[in-house]
Amino acid sequence: MAADTRARIVTAAGELFRRQGYAATGLAQIATASGAKIGSIYHFFAGKEALATEVIATSGAAYGAYVLGILADGPTDPAEALAYTFNRAADDLVACDYADACPIATLAAEVASTNDPLRQATSEVFGTWLDGLTLWCTQIVDSPAASDLATTILATLEGAFILCRARRDPEPLRAAGRSLATLASSMHATRAS
Numbered sequence: 001m002a003a004d005t006r007a008r009i010v011t012a013a014g015e016l017f018r019r020q021g022y023a024a025t026g027l028a029q030i031a032t033a034s035g036a037k038i039g040s041i042y043h044f045f046a047g048k049e050a051l052a053t054e055v056i057a058t059s060g061a062a063y064g065a066y067v068l069g070i071l072a073d074g075p076t077d078p079a080e081a082l083a084y085t086f087n088r089a090a091d092d093l094v095a096c097d098y099a100d101a102c103p104i105a106t107l108a109a110e111v112a113s114t115n116d117p118l119r120q121a122t123s124e125v126f127g128t129w130l131d132g133l134t135l136w137c138t139q140i141v142d143s144p145a146a147s148d149l150a151t152t153i154l155a156t157l158e159g160a161f162i163l164c165r166a167r168r169d170p171e172p173l174r175a176a177g178r179s180l181a182t183l184a185s186s187m188h189a190t191r192a193s
Contacts, residue, residue, distance in 0.1 A: 006044045008034040014055040018103050021110045022052055022118070052107065053121045059103035060125030067157075068132050078140045079184040082153070086177025089157065090170035098168050101161035129154055141187045149187065156180060 012034035016025040027048055031038045045051040067085065074084035093101055108122035133150035134143075141149055156176045163172035 005034075005036050005040055009036050009041055009044060009051070010054055010058055013051050014059045014103060015100075017052060017055055017107050018059075018101075019099055019106070021106050022048075022115070023110065027051075049115070049117060052118055056104050056107060056118065056121040056125055060122075060128065063103045064125070064129045064132055067129070068136060071136055078136075078188065079181040082184055083177040083181040086157070086160070086173050086180065089161075090164065090173035090177075093161070093164055093173065094170050098165045101165060102158060105158055105161060126154070140184050141190075145187070149184070152183070153180060 009030065013025070013030045016030060016033060027038055027041055030051070031041060041051065045054065070085045070088050071081050074081040074088075104122050104125055107118065108126070111118040111122065113119075130147070130150050133153055134147045137146035137149045137153070140146070156179075157173075160173045160176040164170055
């Protein structure tokens with residue numbers, strides 16, 4: 001029962017932080033959304049910052065695994081897998097009415113200059129994502145170019161999410177996927193020659 005309550009709190013906080021940011025989300029709102037009492041939040045977490053740190057770690061790990069899973073389960077050609085993954089992201093964004101993009105981007109942008117512990121937590125998640133993407137990119141190019149390509153993929157994905165949400169249009173993600181597929185094909189062809 002306690003684990004279920006804790007999980008509900010983390011899930012509700014994650015959704016609220018992702019949609020409206022850290023400062024705009026209060027503990028009372030998290031308690032209401034999770035069906036828990038504020039005292040339960042303090043039972044499991046030392047406060048809002050500790051809860052946000054947990055949300056960043058858990059949602060970041062889940063999202064990283066999700067993206068790498070799509071890349072792995074998509075087409076076997078890496079360039080096609082990139083386009084496929086960005087198209088899936090576009091479809092997912094439309095399906096949630098543009099509300100749920102990257103689970104930590106809203107927090108990362110908001111806390112980068114105001115809350116160093118949360119900035120560090122988001123930085124660690126981005127670092128883990130880059131490690132996984134870099135490993136995946138080694139099927140396209142050798143290191144250190146694989147690291148550069150991974151950074152390009154992640155930066156492109158995050159930027160495309162922002163454009164899609166602002167425009168309420170999935171096309172920036174689709175265009176980004178096509179462009180990255182072209183880049184990956186070019187890099188792979190260069191490596192093969």
